[in-house]
Amino acid sequence: MFDVPQACSGIEAHLGDRFVRPPAFYGMIMDRSTVARRLGVFCLSVFLCCVEAQAATPAQGWRIDEAQTSIGFTIDAVGFPTTHGHFAHYRGRLLIDFDRPAKSYTTFTVDAASVDVGSASFNDFVKSSVLLDVERFPTMSFASTQVEKVDAHTARVTGNLTLLGVTKPITLTVDVATDPAAKGRTVAFVAKGRIQRSDFGMMFGIPLIDDALEITVKTRALSDE
Amino acid sequence: MNKATTVWPLSLRIAHWLNAALVIGALGLGAFMVLAVHNAATRFELTQTHKSIGVSVLVLTVLRLCLRSVMRAPKPEPAARSLAMIAKAVHAGLYILLLLLPLSGWLMVTITPVRVPTVVFGLFELPYPLAPDIARFHLAHAAHIVLAVALTALVVLHVAAALVHAWVWRDRTLARMWLRAG
Numbered sequence: 533m534f535d536v537p538q539a540c541s542g543i544e545a546h547l548g549d550r551f552v553r554p555p556a557f558y559g560m561i562m563d564r565s566t567v568a569r570r571l572g573v574f575c576l577s578v579f580l581c582c583v584e585a586q587a588a589t590p591a592q593g594w595r596i597d598e599a600q601t602s603i604g605f606t607i608d609a610v611g612f613p614t615t616h617g618h619f620a621h622y623r624g625r626l627l628i629d630f631d632r633p634a635k636s637y638t639t640f641t642v643d644a645a646s647v648d649v650g651s652a653s654f655n656d657f658v659k660s661s662v663l664l665d666v667e668r669f670p671t672m673s674f675a676s677t678q679v680e681k682v683d684a685h686t687a688r689v690t691g692n693l694t695l696l697g698v699t700k701p702i703t704l705t706v707d708v709a710t711d712p713a714a715k716g717r718t719v720a721f722v723a724k725g726r727i728q729r730s731d732f733g734m735m736f737g738i739p740l741i742d743d744a745l746e747i748t749v750k751t752r753a754l755s756d757e
Numbered sequence: 758m759n760k761a762t763t764v765w766p767l768s769l770r771i772a773h774w775l776n777a778a779l780v781i782g783a784l785g786l787g788a789f790m791v792l793a794v795h796n797a798a799t800r801f802e803l804t805q806t807h808k809s810i811g812v813s814v815l816v817l818t819v820l821r822l823c824l825r826s827v828m829r830a831p832k833p834e835p836a837a838r839s840l841a842m843i844a845k846a847v848h849a850g851l852y853i854l855l856l857l858l859p860l861s862g863w864l865m866v867t868i869t870p871v872r873v874p875t876v877v878f879g880l881f882e883l884p885y886p887l888a889p890d891i892a893r894f895h896l897a898h899a900a901h902i903v904l905a906v907a908l909t910a911l912v913v914l915h916v917a918a919a920l921v922h923a924w925v926w927r928d929r930t931l932a933r934m935w936l937r938a939g
Contacts, residue, residue, distance in 0.1 A: 609871070611791075611898075612797065612800060612871075613794070613795045613796060613797040613800055614797065615797040615798075616797065649797065649798055650796065650797060650798025650799070651798035651799070651801065651802050653801065653802060653805060654797070654798045654801040654802065657801070657873060662872070736870075736871070737870050737871040738870065739870070739891070740869065740870050740871050740891070741870075741871055
């Protein structure tokens with residue numbers, strides 16, 4: 533049923549952060565990999581928000597809008613159409629401090645085998661040992677190390693990407709958009725970054741298939757209030 | 758003349774029409790996927806099918822040549838000497854291209870840095886005997902296109918000649934290759 537221990541660990545870390553933050557801190561948690569786990573987290577989040585409300589903490593509870601969330605990439609090749617792909621299964625956590633952006637933090641763990649590039653046999657090829665090598669490296673992950681505010685709507689997030697077992701720093705530019713109509717109850721994030729896959733030892737097809745690929749992570753958080 | 762000796766053996770007739778269907782399919786699919794398909798997944802799928810058809814064209818052509826060497830081909834219908842020589846050249850050209858075009862494709866998929874396994878109709882994997890070499894890959898790619906255009910031209914000529922035999926000269930050239938010939 534629910535993978536409670538895993539879900540709880542996320543909540544606890546998140547709570548720990550929240551208690552040491554000033555009241556203006558908006559904590560966000562995103563945890564996703566299976567419907568059951570998401571449901572479990574959602575229920576726990578609602579429960580914890582109620583507990584916090586009793587403790588008179590003005591922090592908002594947020595949940596991820598799954599319909600507006602995607603972890604995607606595009607890569608170009610010579611004599612072949614641009615390949616667009618995304619990962620269906622992942623777990624992500626996002627703690628946002630609007631007043632002190634540097635205190636914000638995010639991690640994502642992606643199930644490599646959940647890659648979808650549009651057809652079954654193409655998926656199988658991308659999962660094979662020459663590219664994602666999902667048997668040896670079932671997950672890829674990102675953990676932020678630095679968040680800088682660029683302007684009112686943009687942040688620069690630096691962090692460590694682990695791909696094919698190799699960890700290297702990458703930088704993502706994140707557009708942050710609040711929906712005025714929703715009175716601050718939704719925040720949309722679009723994180724984009726370019727990586728050189730050769731940095732991670734993924735040499736297949738270079739130079740016919742580009743070394744550089746574009747990563748785009750889109751997500752939208754909704755306030756429960 | 759005895760009718761039986763003027764008709765192609767059934768095995769060669771079947772092989773001819775099967776080869777015709779496969780090679781027209783491979784040529785059409787190859788042109789379509791490269792010129793008209795701009796979706797990566799669809800292009801990938803069609804390329805796998807194209808490679809499978811190409812391998813079957815190669816195997817069938819070798820089989821046809823073996824069969825032809827052991828079976829008696831019917832004598833050509835009477836025609837002017839120059840036309841008979843052109844016909845012979847076109848037929849030789851067709852056989853050569855039916856071998857070279859799939860072989861150039863095999864060379865391409867072997868020496869490309871983007872080495873995608875060729876599993877022929879999901880049955881067996883084509884061996885890739887050479888190492889990737891991008892410069893030679895570009896040459897093989899160019900050769901594959903030139904050979905494809907040349908084969909298309911010869912197929913058009915071959916079909917046109919067959920129709921002229923059947924409808925203008927009204928001889929048995931097409932009839933004796935027809936599946937229900939004789």
